[in-house]
Amino acid sequence: MRHxxxxxxxxxxxxxxxxxxxxxxxxxxxxxxxVAATHDPEISxxxxxxxxxxxxxxxxxxxxxxxxxxxxxxxxxSRSHLESELLVVKVAATESGAAAxxxxxxxxxxxxxxxxxxxxxxxxxxxGSHIGAVLTELAAMTTILELARSGTAALERGESVLAPADxxxxxx
Amino acid sequence: xxAMLQEQTQAAPVAGDHPLAGRPMSGxxxxxxxxxxxxxxxxxxxxxxxxxxxxxxxxxxxxxxxAEDGSEPLPLIVPANEQGAGFMAQGYARASGKVGVALxxxxxxxxxxxxxxxxAMADSVPIVVICGQVPxxxxxxxxxxxxxISSIMGSCAKHxxxxxxxxxxxxxxRTAFEVARTGRPGxxxxxxxxDIQNASLRFxxxxxxPIPGYRSRLRAxxxxxxxxxxxxxxxxxxxxxxxxxxxxxxxxxxxxASRALRAFAEAFGIPVTTTLMGIGASDTTEALSLxxxxxxGTAFANYAVxxxxxxxxxxxxxxxxxxxxxxxxxxxxxxxxxxxxxPAEIDKVKRVDxxxxxxxxxxxxxxxxxxxxxxxxxxxxxxxxxWHAHIADLKKTHALDFDRSSxxxxxxxxxxxxxxxxxxxxxxxxxxxxxxxxxxxxxDFTAPRRWLTSGSMGTMGFGLPAAIGAQFARRDLxxxxxxxxxxxxxxxxxxxTVTTYELPVKVVVLNNCGDGMxxxxxxxxxxxxxxATDKSLHRKDFIKAxxxxxxxxxxxxxxxxxxxxxxxEFIAFEGxxxxxxxxxxxxxxxxxxxPGMSYAQMITGDHITSxxxxxxxxTGPAEMF
Numbered sequence: 001m002r003h004x005x006x007x008x009x010x011x012x013x014x015x016x017x018x019x020x021x022x023x024x025x026x027x028x029x030x031x032x033x034x035v036a037a038t039h040d041p042e043i044s045x046x047x048x049x050x051x052x053x054x055x056x057x058x059x060x061x062x063x064x065x066x067x068x069x070x071x072x073x074x075x076x077x078s079r080s081h082l083e084s085e086l087l088v089v090k091v092a093a094t095e096s097g098a099a100a101x102x103x104x105x106x107x108x109x110x111x112x113x114x115x116x117x118x119x120x121x122x123x124x125x126x127x128g129s130h131i132g133a134v135l136t137e138l139a140a141m142t143t144i145l146e147l148a149r150s151g152t153a154a155l156e157r158g159e160s161v162l163a164p165a166d167x168x169x170x171x172x
Numbered sequence: 173x174x175a176m177l178q179e180q181t182q183a184a185p186v187a188g189d190h191p192l193a194g195r196p197m198s199g200x201x202x203x204x205x206x207x208x209x210x211x212x213x214x215x216x217x218x219x220x221x222x223x224x225x226x227x228x229x230x231x232x233x234x235x236x237x238x239a240e241d242g243s244e245p246l247p248l249i250v251p252a253n254e255q256g257a258g259f260m261a262q263g264y265a266r267a268s269g270k271v272g273v274a275l276x277x278x279x280x281x282x283x284x285x286x287x288x289x290x291x292a293m294a295d296s297v298p299i300v301v302i303c304g305q306v307p308x309x310x311x312x313x314x315x316x317x318x319x320x321i322s323s324i325m326g327s328c329a330k331h332x333x334x335x336x337x338x339x340x341x342x343x344x345x346r347t348a349f350e351v352a353r354t355g356r357p358g359x360x361x362x363x364x365x366x367d368i369q370n371a372s373l374r375f376x377x378x379x380x381x382p383i384p385g386y387r388s389r390l391r392a393x394x395x396x397x398x399x400x401x402x403x404x405x406x407x408x409x410x411x412x413x414x415x416x417x418x419x420x421x422x423x424x425x426x427x428x429a430s431r432a433l434r435a436f437a438e439a440f441g442i443p444v445t446t447t448l449m450g451i452g453a454s455d456t457t458e459a460l461s462l463x464x465x466x467x468x469g470t471a472f473a474n475y476a477v478x479x480x481x482x483x484x485x486x487x488x489x490x491x492x493x494x495x496x497x498x499x500x501x502x503x504x505x506x507x508x509x510x511x512x513x514x515p516a517e518i519d520k521v522k523r524v525d526x527x528x529x530x531x532x533x534x535x536x537x538x539x540x541x542x543x544x545x546x547x548x549x550x551x552x553x554x555x556x557x558x559w560h561a562h563i564a565d566l567k568k569t570h571a572l573d574f575d576r577s578s579x580x581x582x583x584x585x586x587x588x589x590x591x592x593x594x595x596x597x598x599x600x601x602x603x604x605x606x607x608x609x610x611x612x613x614x615x616d617f618t619a620p621r622r623w624l625t626s627g628s629m630g631t632m633g634f635g636l637p638a639a640i641g642a643q644f645a646r647r648d649l650x651x652x653x654x655x656x657x658x659x660x661x662x663x664x665x666x667x668x669t670v671t672t673y674e675l676p677v678k679v680v681v682l683n684n685c686g687d688g689m690x691x692x693x694x695x696x697x698x699x700x701x702x703x704a705t706d707k708s709l710h711r712k713d714f715i716k717a718x719x720x721x722x723x724x725x726x727x728x729x730x731x732x733x734x735x736x737x738x739x740x741e742f743i744a745f746e747g748x749x750x751x752x753x754x755x756x757x758x759x760x761x762x763x764x765x766x767p768g769m770s771y772a773q774m775i776t777g778d779h780i781t782s783x784x785x786x787x788x789x790x791t792g793p794a795e796m797f
Contacts, residue, residue, distance in 0.1 A: 008385070010382075010383070010384075010385070013322075013334065013336070014322050014323075014326055014332070014334065017323065017326060018326045018327075021326065021327055025327065042382070059516070059520060062515055062516035062520075063516050065389070065515070065516070066356075066389075066514070066515075066516055067331075068330070068331040068351060068383055068385075068386045069385070070385050071384055071385035072385065164384050164385065164388070
């Protein structure tokens with residue numbers, strides 16, 4: 001089944017490759033991967049979406065937790081969590097179609113980032129399923145020229161926080 | 173981090189600091205100083221362009237710190253091949269429990285250590301491999317002798333550091349030793365570009381890298397204690413059991429928990445069987461010791477596993493050579509308990525009813541104390557008397573044995589005879605294959621760290637370099653490499669290393685003219701088609717080879733009647749000694765639990781009594797490994 005795994009990593013060369021390697025070494029494809037520094041520049045947060053056998057994924061997580069670079073790791077799949085993704089897409093815009101694209105973008109809480117005589121570059125955010133639906137509709141409406149998706153970013157709902165062990169006490 | 177380290181670098185030394193704190197040093201000198209500070213007393217390695225500054229710094233360090241007897245504090249031991257250096261570092265580490273160090277150059281020097289690094293990871297052996305790397309600016313340009321060591325080693329080491337910021341070099345070196353020896357031990361690789369070795373720095377004398385995740389997990393395991401509830405649950409289960417069995421792995425050796433284990437087994441009267449890696453954790457000569465279990469374990473150990481109703485795993489991991497079919501392994505055990513230091517080992521292969529993550533000695537001692545405090549004494553109450561009688565009967569009825577009337581020299585007889593003279597006191601190293609299993613089966617071991625073998629990786633060629641490293645760690649013990657004719661070929665260049673350093677290592681080659689273990693599988697599972705495993709037409713003269721490498725004692729034993737006399741003179745010879753024994757080429761390793769089979773399907777050969785009717789394994793599953 002689909003798993004969403006969140007990891008705090010030491011922001012170091014090679015750290016990302018090593019944890020990604022844990023999955024690829026078992027032949028598991030990574031569906032999406034987002035990683036960036038957190039509010040602590042020494043720490044990166046990584047969100048990985050992968051599909052695989054629950055027991056095998058659980059074992060990979062245990063093995064990953066042993067990695068020197070890994071500060072914390074959690075499988076968010078079974079917990080109530082939020083997922084968000086960014087889509088930037090460039091579509092063809094004819095004179096007659098431009099208005100429809102603008103209306104569609106507004107309706108889907110998107111933003112027009114750039115426009116030329118023949119193209120529009122749009123930005124959408126939301127759950128992966130929402131982004132998927134947006135793309136399907138856009139494809140029906142006009143020609144998609146190119147796109148970039150960020151992959152899923154995820155946080156657990158509620159007050160629970162994924163943080164280094166000695167920082168888990170909430171500030172209030 | 174960099175800012176913090178630099179700040180420390182510039183701070184004036186205060187009382188309690190390292191005596192050399194604040195002194196200007198090159199990166200290479202810092203590497204050597206940290207080695208000395210970490211207690212390293214021998215370095216195994218091969219020089220080359222990208223590591224020259226460190227070799228030069230070792231040379232100068234040794235010249236400046238000569239002992240009164242003229243000996244060097246950091247002798248450099250040069251192998252024939254860097255793989256040898258890696259296994260020497262392993263042999264040193266396995267025999268002593270200290271971190272072994274290998275020092276190699278970039279590119280081929282570093283890639284030649286990949287096998288010993290992976291081998292050390294698989295057997296949880298603490299080594300630090302320091303590799304030279306091309307200068308920082310040249311990395312990624314396909315420079316001469318460049319290899320992507322951080323990527324390659326990242327997949328097989330416990331950790332790899334690529335030092336690209338010279339201010340982090342000292343802290344990185346110290347952290348490498350910390351990571352290698354703490355938690356579940358393992359190999360750490362430090363890749364140091366040449367410009368970092370040449371950088372002008374200032375020595376701090378302290379400081380490590382922040383590795384907060386690793387340290388907090390380490391702390392959690394170090395601080396874990398068995399609670400009253402856990403103790404009660406465990407002792408309740410033991411109280412209900414009639415046939416408890418300790419299943420002990422290499423974790424007990426790594427944790428130096430042999431004392432606690434023996435006291436625990438003794439106090440409760442629980443028989444002990446060990447894995448290949450756990451050999452020596454208990455004294456194999458004791459009545460309740462069942463020696464090794466598993467694919468080539470003793471029949472009586474494997475029967476005890478089948479019969480036990482409470483299995484206690486200590487530092488073992490239900491490996492496929494032990495639990496080939498996990499659901500059938502110890503099938504009658506109503507309760508399984510597991511002690512380990514590694515959370516990833518719990519429930520990995522087999523679900524357990526009770527587990528404890530933490531220091532093994534503390535946990536076992538705590539259970540003993542708790543039992544004493546509540547007057548729980550199953551041994552004293554004779555609770556397991558029937559089980560003990562059963563164990564004694566199993567050991568007698570299903571003892572290891574072989575064809576004692578054969579005219580051909582039997583490998584088992586060779587090991588029995590050596591064992592009669594060394595009596596479990598020698599350090600035994602091996603290659604991989606039949607000779608390894610015969611040595612595991614027929615030698616006695618009274619203490620831990622006397623049995624050095626490549627267990628998980630199964631690396632042929634391990635024995636000779638490991639013996640060299642072990643001899644440096646234990647000058648006081650006899651070190652014997654029991655090798656095969658195929659295994660020793662893999663690192664035969666190290667014969668010369670033995671004589672170069674005048675090490676009194678004893679090398680035994682059990683020659684069956686081929687890859688005996690592979691032949692055994694071909695016999696069982698491939699209808700006797702001996703593809704590429706027969707070496708009877710190979711022309712190597714091992715005696716000439718040993719003599720050419722400077723062995724004063726190099727003897728071939730090929731007549732049964734000479735066995736006792738020759739082995740006695742071989743063992744008595746002072747200095748490097750080489751013995752080739754022409755053994756029965758058809759000798760097999762029994763018992764054998766075929767791959768993917770249960771203990772009930774164990775075949776025991778013609779000379780060990782089986783208690784089950786087992787069909788020949790002729791049609792064994794060829795896809796199993």
